[in-house]
Amino acid sequence: MASIRRMSTGRQCTRPGCSNPAVATLSFNHQEATAWLDDLAKESHPSTYDLCKRHAGHLSVPRGWDLRDRRNLVPDLAYTA
Ligand SMILES: [Zn+2]
Secondary structure, rough: OOOOOOOOOOEOOOOOOOOOOOEEEEEEOOOEEEEEEOOOOOOOOOOOOEEEEHHHHOOOOOOOOOEEEOOOOOOOOHHHH
16 A cells, blocks of 8 residues: 655645644535535635644534535544444
8 A cells, every 4th residue: 555645735724723734625515504524625725624634523514504524534534334
C-alpha cells in the first residue's frame, strides 16, 4: 500500500481557533436542508468549508438538516463493520 502523504494543499480547518490541517470538505444545500461531508476537495470553494479530522468527526448540523457523510475514509477512523 503506497502511502500518500501530500500536504501540498496547505489548507486548514475553517473552524474558528482551529489550525489543524483540513481533511474533509463540508458543503450545504439550504433548499434541501442537507449537508455533505466529503474528502477534502481539490480546490477550496467559497460555499464550502474545510474541516480537520476532529471537527469533521464531531460535526453537527442544524435541527431538521440531514448530514450525509460521503467520505471514503481513511482507515484510522474506527471501522464500524
Ligand atoms: Zn478543526
